[in-house]
Amino acid sequence: MKNLRFFATRALFVSIFLLGLSFVSFGQNDTISAVHVGFIYPLSTNGKHAASYTNRFSLHAIAGLSKSETGVAISGAANLIKQDASGLHMAGAVNLISHDAKGIQLAGGANIIGNNANGIQMAGFSNIIKNEAKGGQIAGFMNLAGSSQSVQMAGFANITRNDAKGLQLSGFLNKGKNVNAQVAGFANIAKNVKGIQLAGLINIADTSDYPIAVFNFIKSGEKTIALTLDETMTTIASFRSGGRVLYGIAGVGYNFKGDKRDLYAIEAGLGAHIKLVKDFRLNLEAVSQTLSNFKKGSYNKNSLRIIPAYKIGNKLEIFAGPTINYVSYKRDNDYDFVKKFIWKNDSSKDFQGVHFGFNTGIQLKL
Numbered sequence: 507m508k509n510l511r512f513f514a515t516r517a518l519f520v521s522i523f524l525l526g527l528s529f530v531s532f533g534q535n536d537t538i539s540a541v542h543v544g545f546i547y548p549l550s551t552n553g554k555h556a557a558s559y560t561n562r563f564s565l566h567a568i569a570g571l572s573k574s575e576t577g578v579a580i581s582g583a584a585n586l587i588k589q590d591a592s593g594l595h596m597a598g599a600v601n602l603i604s605h606d607a608k609g610i611q612l613a614g615g616a617n618i619i620g621n622n623a624n625g626i627q628m629a630g631f632s633n634i635i636k637n638e639a640k641g642g643q644i645a646g647f648m649n650l651a652g653s654s655q656s657v658q659m660a661g662f663a664n665i666t667r668n669d670a671k672g673l674q675l676s677g678f679l680n681k682g683k684n685v686n687a688q689v690a691g692f693a694n695i696a697k698n699v700k701g702i703q704l705a706g707l708i709n710i711a712d713t714s715d716y717p718i719a720v721f722n723f724i725k726s727g728e729k730t731i732a733l734t735l736d737e738t739m740t741t742i743a744s745f746r747s748g749g750r751v752l753y754g755i756a757g758v759g760y761n762f763k764g765d766k767r768d769l770y771a772i773e774a775g776l777g778a779h780i781k782l783v784k785d786f787r788l789n790l791e792a793v794s795q796t797l798s799n800f801k802k803g804s805y806n807k808n809s810l811r812i813i814p815a816y817k818i819g820n821k822l823e824i825f826a827g828p829t830i831n832y833v834s835y836k837r838d839n840d841y842d843f844v845k846k847f848i849w850k851n852d853s854s855k856d857f858q859g860v861h862f863g864f865n866t867g868i869q870l871k872l
Contacts, residue, residue: 538562547571547586557588623651642672654682670696694719715749720756720774722748728779732757734867736829738807738843739763740771740797746869753777761797763843769797769805785817789825791865803839808832811865826866834858 542561544550546568552559560574569584575591584600585591592608595601599615609625611617616634617627624640627633633643637652645660656672658664663679670682673689680688680695687701688694694705699714709717713726723729727749734742734757744757755777761769775793782788791811798804808831815825835841837857850859 542566542570542572544570711749713749715751717749717752717754718776720754721745722752722754724749726750728753729872730823730869731872732867732869734759734865736809736865737863738797740769740795742771742773742795744773746777748777751778753779755791755793767799769799771795771797775809787815787817789813789815789827797841803836805835805839805841805843806833809863809865813865821871822868823871824868826864829863829865830860831863832858832860 539559539561542564548554556571562577564570564579566581570581571586574589577593579585579595581597585597587603590605591603596612601611601613601617604620606621607619607623611627613629616632619635622638623635626641628644630646632648633645635651639651640655642657643649647662649658649660649664653668654670658674660676664674664676666682670685674680675689677691680690683697685696689704691706693708694703696711703709703717705719709719709722729747732744740761742757742759755775757773759771773795777791780788795807809829811829813825813827847859847861
């Protein structure tokens, strides 16, 4: 009898203790639970009233529903939080937080936050923050936010409706208004860019002094069409576009020294303007050029150009300057454009050489 009374008393104290841990009432619809464990709503320790509980720790096999989370929430599929959440939240598919989120959200599919996020969001597919993202965002596909204060990294795209004050890094597209720096595999779109815009093909902005892409459409920048000639008698019609400092180069042309072979030319590169006096500046360019008849091999040339340029009126500019060039081609093609080399490799399968040259031309401002 004494043993039975002893175990009954202990069981009563344990029950009271667990009950105290389980919830403390602050009002009819405002309840805190230390531990919330379940399968899927309403099959959990908080039952059908789970949406009125604020939990310190939640663990669900499929999905958990709560008012708020202040510690750790882990679900096999989804965490559904009606108001705020702080701490660590992990879900196999989705973290859905209706108001603010602080801490770390990890999801196999998406993190969706209805107001502001202060912390880190990592998702296999997408992070979606309605207003401001103060911490970093990393997504396998896309990050969407009202504004971003930190790094956004995505496999496909980063898009902010307003400002992005950190780095936007994506495999395809970045878009924002006033941004700090953008790096994309295909294109960047912004209003004002403080730092570098680096894209595989296109940059678009109102102001951007340091765009790095083949095509740069900058309202405050410069766009020109140029006609150039070099030491191999290759004439190129090119489009130059960029900002106040950096610009991209893309051109096509024809070589007039190819003897009986019709050699067509294509070139792409990057340049930088260095302003000296009012109508005189120095253009530094790094350009890759290929000559080919599309039948038998090609002549490849990589050049560094130092090109003084003089502005005539408001639209025209003439330029001419020295270049240093590295060329390579198959030896049996025997291109005879240049006689003198400062260095050449006579032992390799393909001919390789370095020589001095020139580049001259005229360009029209659009």
